[in-house]
Amino acid sequence: MSKTPVQFRVNGQDxxxxxxxAENLLECLRRGVGDMSPKYGCGQGTCGACxxxxxxxxxxxxxTLAQGCGGRSxxxxxxxxxxxxxxxxxxxxxxxxxxxxxxxxxxMLMAAKALLDKNPNPTRDDVVEAIAGNxxxxxxxxxxxxxxxxxxxxGSNSVVGGAV
Amino acid sequence: xxxxxxxxxQVGEAANALSSDxxxxxxxGGTLLMRGVNEGSRxxxxxxxxTDSSLRQIQSSGSRIEIGAAATMSDILANRxxxxxxxxxxxxxxxxxxxxxTAGGNLFARTPYGDLTTAFLVLDAMVNxxxxxxxxxxxxxFLAEREKQPRPLVAGISIERPTxxxxxxxxxxxxxxxxxxxxxxxxxxLPQSGGRVQGARVAYGAMAPTPIRMTAVEQALEGVTxxxxxxxxxxxxxxxxxxxxxxxxxxxxxxxxxxxxxLKRLLLGQGS
Numbered sequence: 001m002s003k004t005p006v007q008f009r010v011n012g013q014d015x016x017x018x019x020x021x022a023e024n025l026l027e028c029l030r031r032g033v034g035d036m037s038p039k040y041g042c043g044q045g046t047c048g049a050c051x052x053x054x055x056x057x058x059x060x061x062x063x064t065l066a067q068g069c070g071g072r073s074x075x076x077x078x079x080x081x082x083x084x085x086x087x088x089x090x091x092x093x094x095x096x097x098x099x100x101x102x103x104x105x106x107x108m109l110m111a112a113k114a115l116l117d118k119n120p121n122p123t124r125d126d127v128v129e130a131i132a133g134n135x136x137x138x139x140x141x142x143x144x145x146x147x148x149x150x151x152x153x154x155g156s157n158s159v160v161g162g163a164v
Numbered sequence: 165x166x167x168x169x170x171x172x173x174q175v176g177e178a179a180n181a182l183s184s185d186x187x188x189x190x191x192x193g194g195t196l197l198m199r200g201v202n203e204g205s206r207x208x209x210x211x212x213x214x215t216d217s218s219l220r221q222i223q224s225s226g227s228r229i230e231i232g233a234a235a236t237m238s239d240i241l242a243n244r245x246x247x248x249x250x251x252x253x254x255x256x257x258x259x260x261x262x263x264x265x266t267a268g269g270n271l272f273a274r275t276p277y278g279d280l281t282t283a284f285l286v287l288d289a290m291v292n293x294x295x296x297x298x299x300x301x302x303x304x305x306f307l308a309e310r311e312k313q314p315r316p317l318v319a320g321i322s323i324e325r326p327t328x329x330x331x332x333x334x335x336x337x338x339x340x341x342x343x344x345x346x347x348x349x350x351x352x353x354l355p356q357s358g359g360r361v362q363g364a365r366v367a368y369g370a371m372a373p374t375p376i377r378m379t380a381v382e383q384a385l386e387g388v389t390x391x392x393x394x395x396x397x398x399x400x401x402x403x404x405x406x407x408x409x410x411x412x413x414x415x416x417x418x419x420x421x422x423x424x425x426x427l428k429r430l431l432l433g434q435g436s
Contacts (some may be wrong), residue, residue: 001166004428022167022201022211045195051260057238058260063198065191067169068213109260133258 002068011079012126019066021093025059026050028066029076037078037106041135048134051107052076058114080113089149096147100138100155107134111163113146122152167201169211178214179317181297186313188212192234193221194265195257196273199433219268219319226324229410230292233268233318235279240267248325248332252283255336255349266297268318271303272310275370276346281307281335282369285377286353287323292318307374315344326328331355335423335430339413346370347414348423354390364421366398366427371406372421380404381427399424 003018010033014128017032029035029052039089041049062145080087091108092098099105108131115122115130122130127148128141136144169191172178182188191197200208217397220232229245240246240253241262256265256279270280271291279421281303289303294317301309303321326332333352340346343378354361363387369375382400388394408419428434 002168004169022169022198022208024198040278044199045257045261048260050260054263057263059263060195060260062202063264064196065169065194065198065211065213067171114259130259133260 006067006070008069008071008075015055017066024062024064025052025064025066025069025074026061028069029061032066034052035076035078037076038110039103041107042101046135047104048111048131049104050105050111051134053110053114056117057115058111075110075113075117078110080109087113088154089116089148092147092151092154093144094148096143097142098139098147102132104136104138108136108144112151116152117147120152120155122148122149124149165204165208165210167208171211172212172214173216175216175219175294175317175319178212178216179293180367181212182317183295183314185210185212185240188315190315190317192269193236193266195261195265196269202352207381224435226355228322229325230320231267232320233266235267237262237265237267240280243295244308245325248329248390249280249283249287249323251334251336251350252280252351255279255334255344255346267321269322271306271318275373275409276348276411278369278375279336279346279349282349282367283332283351284321285367285375286332286351286365287326287363289324290322292319292322293317304377307376307400310374325355327355333430333433335426337426342436345413348408350426354385354431354432356390359389360387361390364386368423370413371408371423373409376405378402385431390431390433392432393430398431399428402427 006019015033019028026038038061039049039051041047045060045063050060051058052061055114063134089112111131111134127145171228191211191213219232221232222231225246237253237256241250248415252339284303290300291303291306294302331354336349337347340395348371351367353365364382366378366381383396384397384401402424403420408416410416
């Protein structure tokens with residue numbers, strides 16, 4: 001087994017880790033960085049639970065080679081809240097009951113953040129397209145779509161006080 | 165199983181590494197091969213990759229456009245010159261997949277994947293290789309031989325720009341939208357002269373082990389007008405040469421039953 005040193009930014013902080021052989025970014029974040037927020041769902045690129053942003057664009061971390069991420073900026077759900085202050089997307093998800101089992105939520109949040117960072121005023125169709133690669137088997141999607149539209153209407157860059 | 169990764173600065177070096185190791189696979193976007201890594205596939209022992217950004221360029225030259233093998237679906241969607249190809253690139257996966265999946269990788273995607281490759285088939289696509297002596301292969305021939313080893317490193321795909329945007333058509337049939345796997349997809353290039361089709365090219369995806377040209381449909385379209393009666397013969401030949409599989413998306417029977425319906429919609433410009 002060989003280890004490759006990789007340096008990248010995770011939620012604004014410089015991190016240096018050793019990526020093992022063909023280790024994927026998801027495993028590297030969870031094992032190497034200790035960020036457990038992205039989830040392993042299918043490992044096939046079907047479910048979207050592992051979605052993170054790389055240089056602002058959504059990527060599936062379970063299909064991304066960790067050692068190919070040197071110098072990149074990675075955002076995960078773990079970096080959304082500012083201490084006790086929730087990101088507007090997190091607050092809207094809570095208020096709209098957009099999480100039931102919660103396994104898809106982290107991927108949904110990052111897919112939604114990628115959308116709102118580029119398009120602060122999305123249409124419903126834009127939201128549906130943005131989360132098209134993320135599967136939820138609990139909610140039927142409507143609460144999630146409504147939450148993302150609500151977060152957009154509040155302004156996605158503001159933070160919302162109060163811990164969950 | 166431990167999968168080793170060999171990274172090279174230059175495409176040529178990666179091509180040499182690939183050609184000298186029959187067990188090696190070239191890793192680009194990762195949407196196909198990293199699945200195997202995650203599943204512990206015993207077929208994977210070595211991944212070869214390059215950091216050479218030249219593999220991602222999209223360049224036009226006269227009537228043709230060269231799409232680098234590592235250009236992603238998002239790269240294609242961001243390129244105005246390729247706007248005619250956008251429906252096919254947008255048909256691939258969700259936003260995250262489109263940021264990762266590459267044009268070159270799509271050539272190796274197993275059915276029912278390979279929507280972009282289906283579109284390439286009607287655009288006189290030639291596959292270019294890095295390193296080695298073999299310079300180019302027509303896409304159809306490449307697809308017929310793609311399981312052959314050692315695997316050449318695809319450098320890019322050269323396609324013909326349609327003379328008019330209206331001449332190129334693409335249609336994808338899926339049961340779940342907008343995240344979608346193909347029941348089938350269809351691409352057509354329908355140049356017309358005096359209101360009649362001349363030199364039609366039609367291709368199907370997910371209707372055979374690889375995307376294929378539908379020559380019987382093409383012959384049935386020669387000289388016809390694209391109206392209800394004009395496309396009848398093509399619809400009657402819609403399954404000639406097709407060999408669809410039964411999979412989790414649709415049965416062989418279903419694919420054959422609906423192919424003529426969707427072909428007519430494609431030809432009449434009615435969408436899916």
